[in-house]
Amino acid sequence: MAKVSLVYISLSGNTASFIKRLTAYLQEGHADLEVEQVNIKDLVKEGQDFFAMDNQFVAFLPTYLEGGNGVDSGDVEILTNDLAAFIEYEENYKKCFGIVGSGNRNFNNQYCLTAKQYSQRFGFPLLDTFELRGLQNDISRVGDKIAELYRL
Numbered sequence: 629m630a631k632v633s634l635v636y637i638s639l640s641g642n643t644a645s646f647i648k649r650l651t652a653y654l655q656e657g658h659a660d661l662e663v664e665q666v667n668i669k670d671l672v673k674e675g676q677d678f679f680a681m682d683n684q685f686v687a688f689l690p691t692y693l694e695g696g697n698g699v700d701s702g703d704v705e706i707l708t709n710d711l712a713a714f715i716e717y718e719e720n721y722k723k724c725f726g727i728v729g730s731g732n733r734n735f736n737n738q739y740c741l742t743a744k745q746y747s748q749r750f751g752f753p754l755l756d757t758f759e760l761r762g763l764q765n766d767i768s769r770v771g772d773k774i775a776e777l778y779r780l
């Protein structure tokens with residue numbers, strides 16, 4: 629049975645909502661598809677150890693930056709660093725197809741910046757971006773890309 633793995637972090641619930649709707653979208657087209665969801669915030673909150681992924685995965689990362697303007701001044705990632713730690717753990721980045729960034733366009737040049745930075749840092753592609761909870765067309769566009777990556 630095919631298995632898709634989605635690794636994400638969500639602080640205020642927008643990314644979690646996207647993952648839930650994306651899972652439903654993927655399973656609509658593939659009834660017996662297993663979708664593994666790894667919620668990094670829960671792992672950390674529950675004091676669970678990080679682990680090596682045994683399946684290839686797609687990562688989802690909202691942007692939380694403090695300071696900077698995304699162009700010529702510094703920017704500091706806050707709150708989401710545990711996702712990077714999980715991606716680094718046991719070289720999990722080698723199993724990552726790529727990252728989907730999210731954010732809020734009010735942040736202009738910093739829109740989805742951290743996902744772009746992870747893509748450069750870990751050497752996997754930025755697969756897509758969406759704003760806040762994402763619209764239905766974001767779900768279907770990202771879902772179709774994932775279906776293609778896993779050859780569903």
Ligand SMILES: Cc1cc2nc3c(=O)[nH]c(=O)nc-3n(C[C@H](O)[C@H](O)[C@H](O)COP(=O)(O)O)c2cc1C
Pocket residue numbers: 637638639640641642643644690691692693694730731732733735738739740741759760761
């Ligand atoms: C303190 C703070 C800083 C943020 N910084 C950025 C930013 O630099 N760029 C951006 O695109 N979105 C930024 N956002 C917006 C969040 O990325 C956006 O609300 C996202 O949907 C949150 O996802 P979550 O609900 O899954 O945690 C920021 C939000 C907060 C609260």
